[in-house]
Amino acid sequence: MTSIAKPPVRHPGSRTNGRGLTLRDYEGAMSTLCAGCGHDSVTAAIVQAAWELELEPHRAAKMSGIGCSSKTTAYFMKQSHGFNSVHGRMPSVTSGASAANRALTYIGISGDGDSLSIGLGQLSHAIRRNVRMLYVLENNGVYGLTKGQFSASADIGSTSKKGESNEQAPIDPVLLALTLGATFVARSFSGDKTQLVPILKAGLAHNGLALVDVISPCVSFNDHEGSTKSYAYTREHEVEAVHTDFVPLQREIVIPETGEDVTVVTMHDGARVRLRSTSADYDPTNRESAYAYVRACQAQHEIATGLLFVDESGRDMHEMMKTVPTPLVDVPYAQLCPGKSALDALMERYR
Amino acid sequence: MTSIAKPPVRHPGSRTNGRGLTLRDYEGAMSTLCAGCGHDSVTAAIVQAAWELELEPHRAAKMSGIGCSSKTTAYFMKQSHGFNSVHGRMPSVTSGASAANRALTYIGISGDGDSLSIGLGQLSHAIRRNVRMLYVLENNGVYGLTKGQFSASADIGSTSKKGESNEQAPIDPVLLALTLGATFVARSFSGDKTQLVPILKAGLAHNGLALVDVISPCVSFNDHEGSTKSYAYTREHEVEAVHTDFVPLQREIVIPETGEDVTVVTMHDGARVRLRSTSADYDPTNRESAYAYVRACQAQHEIATGLLFVDESGRDMHEMMKTVPTPLVDVPYAQLCPGKSALDALMERYR
Amino acid sequence: MSGINDFAFKIGTVNGTGSASANGLLMQAIFRMGVPVTGKNLFPSNIQGLPTWYEIRVSKDGYTARPAAVDLVVALNPSTYAKDVATVRPGGFLLYDSTWPLHPDLVREGITILGIPFGGLCLEAFEGDRDRTLLRNIAYAGGLAALLDIDMEIVGTMLTEKYGRKPKLLDSNHRAIRLGYDYAKAHFDCPLPFSLVPMDETRDSILMDGNTACALGALYAGATVGAWYPITPATALMEAFKGFCEKYRVDRETGLHNYAILQAEDEIAAAGIVIGAGWAGARAFTNTSGPGISLMQEFIGLAYYTDIPAVFFDVQRCGPATGMPTRTQQADLLSLAYASHGDTKHLVLFPADPREGFEMAVQAFDLAERFQTPVFVASDLDIGMNDWMVKRLEWDDDYRPDRGKVLDADALASVQKFSRYLDVDGDGIAARTLPGVGAKGAYFVRGSGHDKHAAYTEDSDLYQEVVDRLKRKFEHAAAAMPTPVVSLRDRADVGLITIGSCDAAVREAADLLDAQGIVVDVMRIRGFPFGTEVRQFLERHGHVFVIEQNRDAQLRSLLAIELSYAPDLMTPILDYGGLPLTAKVVVDAVAAHVAGVHT
Amino acid sequence: MSGINDFAFKIGTVNGTGSASANGLLMQAIFRMGVPVTGKNLFPSNIQGLPTWYEIRVSKDGYTARPAAVDLVVALNPSTYAKDVATVRPGGFLLYDSTWPLHPDLVREGITILGIPFGGLCLEAFEGDRDRTLLRNIAYAGGLAALLDIDMEIVGTMLTEKYGRKPKLLDSNHRAIRLGYDYAKAHFDCPLPFSLVPMDETRDSILMDGNTACALGALYAGATVGAWYPITPATALMEAFKGFCEKYRVDRETGLHNYAILQAEDEIAAAGIVIGAGWAGARAFTNTSGPGISLMQEFIGLAYYTDIPAVFFDVQRCGPATGMPTRTQQADLLSLAYASHGDTKHLVLFPADPREGFEMAVQAFDLAERFQTPVFVASDLDIGMNDWMVKRLEWDDDYRPDRGKVLDADALASVQKFSRYLDVDGDGIAARTLPGVGAKGAYFVRGSGHDKHAAYTEDSDLYQEVVDRLKRKFEHAAAAMPTPVVSLRDRADVGLITIGSCDAAVREAADLLDAQGIVVDVMRIRGFPFGTEVRQFLERHGHVFVIEQNRDAQLRSLLAIELSYAPDLMTPILDYGGLPLTAKVVVDAVAAHVAGVHT
């Protein structure tokens, strides 16, 4: 049984990508999540995206906190190093790893409890730092691993399995990220792989922190009537605001036949992302309009999905820190230590 | 020397309010802050507001974290209990105190480091909880007490005393609060007492968490040329978006002579707040427009001030928790303990 | 060793398939037959699909420790067949689902293998996969009822109590039980050599887990504010408190609550809420486990240094770090006793079972307010999450909360000047006031240096005066902590010292050692700081064994530090694999040591 | 007691008025005269307007501990007149600002009172309040120069070095110095009975604070990632590191950085960054103080349990809670040694002065990578923020970082299978791989239960195998820690044990006791876990004194726990008022005890 046997989507494990790797090569250990858990579908989408992007598995690092969602880093890319840290602190561990070795591709997986309750501060400050990473927030409105308490993303009036209704205003990771200056903000649904995969690919190519809020239902504790994070509710209320195509560097970009307004964003590695807004007054490269649109959807109980905002001109953590292109772990010690003569000279300044 | 001898504003300490108390009666210990520190002016404004509101000093509790700003709770209302807790955690301590005794007036003082760095999570979740309190964030863009490092509210390009420029995107407490569903969001300037006092009074009357972001310059570490939190810069770039008048219950409300559009909000205690927008397209009772306006100002390097958003219909923590009106500390033990017979009966359920 | 009303069996299944209710059913039925019984749930740290075990021990003599050997294993999880079969004692029995051919992993010599086609039976009898999986559990319960002579009438009544309102469910459960029962009766000669015979040993007992009991303690102590962040194995404590409050603390007419439960954003906030509430005068508590205790360290130091009452339930799990969240340990002792940077010492209570959890929960609130300081109840996963057979909880309506030294408005009026940290009585406890009481009682709480008047200070002497008082207060608390439970036998050769959930195993070990001719005294420590009785026991024995569930002999360290007792005189017996302690571990260690000494 | 090149004086002023530079000027001038000198800055926890003191001790014999008595007090802060005058030793001198009439608080019998109108002189000589306040400090420096015979040429040179590029400032400072100097010369017969005469005792020494020295150590060790959150008294450490990196680690052409310094949102994040960077293969560190250590507890346990190197500088301040942030203490010892819930033990280094801070900073990174675990450098405010006279720092260009067991691509190719936590060498240290090295070396770090292959487990034996290895690793580390500094005198009556910044006072005390006929051996412990030398010293002496700066005798507790040494044989000498230790405290305690024993 493989990590992604459980989710509905099946795939032909045989085809190989440019690196001669099959999808299977991007899979991980067997999932120990509940059958039907949205997280397993996200895992499948990540496997798909990594395979299509032809990532070098061992050049990627999988980072997570604690929770059912955070466990999933074990279920994909077994050839990558993984770091399942402590609850809510994945962003700081990833910041440190990235500071030490900027050459790796960082894939961070978190949950709504992990990122919006105990980890809210770390998520927010990782956004400010603009750490180069894909940040997938598997959002199910509850703490799954501790058996279904409301999380900070639970909507007002959403009911628990026991029938209790949530009273507090939800934290919407998308609005939060837009407010904090995130340069890549998307939302998708674990049940919508066709939408999710290109978004993940774009996020992996982004020059900074790419936040992808994925509604990922918890079948054990939050998939019932009355929940606003159930499969049924999400399917009904999802509204794709922006349709995303990811066009890798190699491939030629196809000019859209339709007259729809399309924005093409070139990622720092040369790949391009084609964004087709489904509503005229929506510009995925304008922070204010993105914010206003998502809010407006909320007011009508709609869940706006898609790559909602992207700004590829932003500076990532290393640009802000002016670090050398060589990963710091590869800078030879000789270049780091000023040596005896320098110290002897320096001593004169302390007399 | 009194706590507010340092700030420019002098006052006649002799006049008494409805409780027969003079301004002096609302003062505290001698300030140990630097001469000219913005925080001392905020202290003076709080003294003024409390005196005008005729608060019963001993029925108020002063809450704070750690920082120069957080020290100021010692410099006003010496007849009130005070709690100078740990760095960044004032919101949780206040939540607990309020849960135990809802009858007190909670005045929380914090700084930008205390609330936006280490305390970001607690501020955010106190907003969600909507704890009934005045939350004054004395914002100077630096960590004053630790000698001037950039805080999370420092603007991009704002320079330190040593000439270094800040790289990371700032966290604007106002935009954050609006995004998280805060029901009272204001911004003011320690140098503008006439604007600040009525806002503080409205905040003290608000049924929920009233966030007041006060630009409060640090003369020792962030009042220089190149700082965007200096007295000079703030004076130049401040734009009053909403003018606030506080009309206590007793007084009759005066219909504005001018044709300006005025919104009157009745606070839960019956007092009224008269809000006069200085721009036509601004509605301080509309969250979206408030957010958009503040953002727009930012784009032009303007600092929007005033009582920017208020929603008096929100439910505070106790309404959400359905707690009894009697403070829990005053509920007699007899009403809390089910007693022997109940326990004996209950034991049968465990056999 | 096994026989009538004296045996143990284990069921190995997969979690999330509903076996828990079947296991509970069995355990409760035995209990209602008047036969002493305990159950240990060994479950994984996920929600569905991993191996889980349930061990039930029947002991006419009332031993409740985890059994060292099992007489019967019900192996229903192919992924652990091999492991499970290996645990059957020689001469014991194995029961498996014979719907499928006997798996080679299940074959073992020297044991008797019994097969019942639970799956097949349910497949025929019921519709739908979900129902079939669920009822398969009831079916094996039925099989065991036959093999162990569990009173089917009692089982029937229990099913009716449970599903009375759901006739369809009731019927299917009845049928499922019958399927297993009848099949066993028809194919094997029931009962097995070890089985049940009704007794009258459980009349004044109950089956309850420690989280429920501690929650009841908090309810009865009059706690009004609970703040928490979910974490296994502590979660159920606050959920139980919530349940009880909804039952006993909601105003009939208005529907309003005489309590406030705050699910905080993390453990730091939970601690802050408890401290804020304690400062304001409420009885407040939080429930957490190791990782939470680590996160609360800073706040704990604040409460210690500012004399604020706060109660912390630490339901210990297997550390370090995330460790094994569904395994038990007693490894937070040092983290609790000396929590936070700087010089700090804290009061800790060590319940041995749910009943004591209830009592100590109440004591914790009294101690916290009397000594104006954090108090920890060091429970663990075994106590907190397993159903224990304990005597019925009792309550004395004359109980009144000890609020400690609190000056109300009248008292304030009579004092010259109020100084928050002035030690008038020499016991290190200074009277406090609650916010709102009046201007005269107003003072400023600060975690920074303060003098006895609560004024800010950076003066060495004034600072020292306050921390010296805190030390004095801690020393005075020793006499107020629950005294150790000491059982002395004459002509005892050795002394055993233990704490908390090790108690049952250690007491059983004492009897077994006695049978081997090794006479032992036992002291179970119940509180920190240690009282004079603890010192006396040490001095009486010279050399002792210290039995605890952690790797680093943490209790032994506390004894050495606080009583200046020579560590060499305290031989550690450590068990830290994460499972409840068995008497065998203690017996073997002591016997070996004694033998060593005598050769 | 006092005399030529052997005296102490203290200056009491208000902080934020610029006295610091004047005090530094005096201290450095004495140093340049070749006379051994130390300065202790006793400052408040605010930015401006509160009392602050600076103590300078001159000691031809090279004693650097804080003086027990001062011969001369310069009282310039009315709010502390009374307190300051009281500290003048009988027969000593008081210098005050006679611009204003002698304040009654300043009057005291048995001392000589000298007045110089510093304020008045500056009022006449200079323009503008700010300048006058600043230069008033230089003026009193001038007065002291005359009274103590400080070489004015040296002072002149220093002013030129400092203000060379600012002629106006240079001139005003020169004039200010002269004002005080000439006035003193004119009105008193200078020098005082105690004064300075040039020596040649400082040639191979420097004046440096410990934060600067530790930062240099991190720089030379090749640390590339520094993460921190500002906190007194640790802040300056990272600020110094930044300064050095800007000087030595910026590429001439590109201006790019060979380092990354992250000012985190809090200490928890700082710890996470360091651990993430250490996992990725960088030498990473953080600098903090007590409250930060409390907040980092959870992460520390993670690094311990997952074998990740990380270096923590704990510049200890006066606890508990916020405590006195500008006062010193050694009260985090237990919090560091056993940081985090569950069974954990950590490596700790105890520097005694800035020079050792530099050396131990380097060692800390070697130990962290060699043992793949958190390492703490337990500095304190006295070491970290005061200027100490120490021997010049030295560097051996043959030094190579000890990266420990790291399998690179080639090494990986040669192994059959990579198992992250497999203890091949029996030293408890398993080889690690760095992310990115290759698929074969990939593994999954988890704070949850794992086996030696880094696979998830809930199995008791597999779990124990890992934590037992960690224990083994810790025990092996004992031999790798810096050995204690032991000074043995023949016919010694008693043994003194101490750590860190207590060293100077304890060594001075040893000489003073010797003079009293009490011969003492001294051992200064430099690392935890303790090596065999520590045990030997204990056994050699039987009874010892343990001298440390905390209330609860924390070092003594560690000795008892880790060496199973009887606490009764270790008499604590505790000093925890927040000021650097004086020899007198030790002498009095030991003498009294010895006297007690002999009566």
Ligand SMILES: Cc1ncc(C[n+]2csc(CCOP(=O)(O)OP(=O)(O)O)c2C)c(N)n1
């Ligand atoms: C410090 C700490 N506190 C609490 C826990 C218990 N805990 C584990 S996962 C979790 C919440 C997980 O929720 P989320 O991040 O939404 O993940 P999900 O299981 O819903 O996918 C909690 C509270 C912990 N492991 N560590």
Ligand SMILES: Cc1ncc(C[n+]2csc(CCOP(=O)(O)OP(=O)(O)O)c2C)c(N)n1
């Ligand atoms: C846990 C902890 N970390 C760090 C500190 C040190 N510290 C004290 S105040 C402060 C920042 C204060 O900044 P801010 O809240 O903006 O207050 P300001 O001084 O600027 O008014 C810091 C980092 C501390 N006291 N506690």
Ligand code: SF4
């Ligand atoms: S509990 Fe919920 S979130 Fe966790 S694995 Fe099961 S379905 Fe997924």
Ligand code: SF4
């Ligand atoms: S340092 Fe800055 S913030 Fe602190 S008191 Fe001085 S001026 Fe105010």
Ligand SMILES: [Mg+2]
């Ligand atoms: Mg979740």
Ligand SMILES: [Mg+2]
């Ligand atoms: Mg600030």
